[in-house]
Amino acid sequence: xxxxxxxxxxxxxxxxxxxxxxxxxxxxxxxxxxxxxxxxxxxxxxxxxxxxxxxxxxxxxxxxxxxxxxxxxxxxxxxxxxxxxxxxxxxxxxxxxxxxxxxxxx
Amino acid sequence: xxxxxxxxxxxxxxxxxxxxxxxxxxxxxxxxxxxxxxxxxxxxxxxxxxxxxxxxxxxxxxxxxxxxxxxxxxxxxxxxxxxxxxxxxxxxxxxxxxxxxxxxxxxxxxxxxxxxxxxxxxxxxxxxxxxxxxxxxxxxxxxxxxxxxxxxxxxxx
Numbered sequence: 001x002x003x004x005x006x007x008x009x010x011x012x013x014x015x016x017x018x019x020x021x022x023x024x025x026x027x028x029x030x031x032x033x034x035x036x037x038x039x040x041x042x043x044x045x046x047x048x049x050x051x052x053x054x055x056x057x058x059x060x061x062x063x064x065x066x067x068x069x070x071x072x073x074x075x076x077x078x079x080x081x082x083x084x085x086x087x088x089x090x091x092x093x094x095x096x097x098x099x100x101x102x103x104x105x106x
Numbered sequence: 107x108x109x110x111x112x113x114x115x116x117x118x119x120x121x122x123x124x125x126x127x128x129x130x131x132x133x134x135x136x137x138x139x140x141x142x143x144x145x146x147x148x149x150x151x152x153x154x155x156x157x158x159x160x161x162x163x164x165x166x167x168x169x170x171x172x173x174x175x176x177x178x179x180x181x182x183x184x185x186x187x188x189x190x191x192x193x194x195x196x197x198x199x200x201x202x203x204x205x206x207x208x209x210x211x212x213x214x215x216x217x218x219x220x221x222x223x224x225x226x227x228x229x230x231x232x233x234x235x236x237x238x239x240x241x242x243x244x245x246x247x248x249x250x251x252x253x254x255x256x257x258x259x260x261x262x263x
Contacts, residue, residue, distance in 0.1 A: 082118070085125070085234065089118040092127035092229055094153035096114035099141060099227075102149050103133040 010077040011084075013057035018042070019050050026060060026073040033069065116229075123212075123234040132224040135195035142198055142216050147174065157183075168192055172200060187211055202231070209235050 014020050018040065025031065025039055037047040051071060054060040059078070060071045116127035131138055141150065143166045151159035157178035164172030168189055175184040187201035195218055203211035212235070217228045 085118045085123065088125045088231060088234060089116045089127070090153070091151075091157070092125055092231065093114050093116040094156070095151050096116070096127055096129040096227065096229070098152055099138075099150040100114060100129050100131055102146075103131050103137065103141060 007053075007056045008058065008077075010057050010059060010080050013053050013059050014078075014081065016050065016053075019054055022047070022050055022054065023059060023073055026071060030063075030070045030072040032071065036071070123232070125231040125234070126228065127231075128226060128228040130221060130224060130226050135218040135220050135225045138218055138225045138227055139195040139198065143192075143194075148176075151176070164189070166192055173205070175205075187214075191215075 014023070021040065022036060025036065031039075033044060033047050033051060036042075036051070037044045040047065051060060051062075055062060055071075057077055059074055061074050062069050062071050064070075114127060114129040116125060118125050140146065143164065145162050147162040148159045151157075151162075151174065157176060159174050159176040161176070162172070162174045164170065166172075166189060168191065170189045170192075171186065172189065173184065173186040175182065177183075184205035185202060186205045187203055189198070189200045190213070191197055191199035197218070198216040200214050201211040202214045203209075210233070212231060212233045215230045215232070217230075219226045219228075
C-alpha cells in the first residue's frame with residue numbers, strides 16, 4: 001500500500017481519540033491551533049501534528065486569515081467509513097428480519 | 107401468541123465501530139437462544155442474493171469455538187470466533203472474525219429479554235476495527251473487507 005494512500009485514509013485519521021475530539025470540537029465552529037491546544041490541554045506541536053493528519057485526510061480544511069490559520073471540519077471523507085460500517089448494519093438488519101420470519105412461521 | 111409488529115432495526119455508531127440491532131420475536135427466549143447457538147444460523151444469517159451462510163458449527167460453552175462459512179456474491183467467506191459468555195436463555199457473547207484476516211476480532215453480544223408475547227432480542231456488535239490501510243498485510247484484508255462490505259450492503263431497490 002503506498003504511503004500517499006495511507007496518509008489520505010479517513011480510517012487512520014479517526015483512529016486516534018484526540019483527533020476525533022478535535023473533529024467534534026470543530027463541528028461546533030472553526031478554530032485556530034492555539035484555541036484547540038488550550039481546549040485540549042495539549043502542547044501546540046501535538047495539536048499541530050493531529051491537525052496535519054486530519055488535513056491530509058481532508059477531514060479538516062484550513063484557511064489563512066492574516067497571520068492566522070483557521071481550521072474547519074469537512075465531513076465528506078467520513079462517507080467511506082460510514083459506507084464500510086453500513087455493511088455490518090445491513091447484515092444484522094437482514095439477519096434479524098429473517099430470524100423473525102423463521103421463528104414466527106413455525 | 108400476540109403478534110409483534112416491530113420490524114428489525116439496526117443502527118451504526120460510526121466512531122466507536124459499533125452496531126446495535128434489535129427485534130421483537132413471537133417466540134420464547136429459550137427458542138430464540140436455540141436459533142442463535144445452533145446450525146439453525148444457516149437459516150437466518152442470510153440475505154437472499156447478497157450473502158448466504160451455508161455451514162455453522164460451534165462448541166457452545168465458554169471458551170468453545172464456532173465457525174461459519176458461506177457464499178457472498180459468488181465468493182466464499184468464513185467467520186470464526188469463540189464464546190465468551192453462555193447464559194441461556196438470557197445472554198450469549200462471542201468473538202467474531204473473518205478467518206485468516208489480520209487484526210483483532212470484534213465482539214457480538216446477544217441479549218434476550220422476555221416481553222409480553224415473546225422475546226426482545228438485542229445484538230451489539232462492538233470493536234469493529236476499521237480495515238487497516240497502513241500495512242501491506244492489511245491490503246489483502248482490505249480487499250476482502252471491501253468485497254464483503256459490498257456483499258453485505260443492501261441491494262439497490
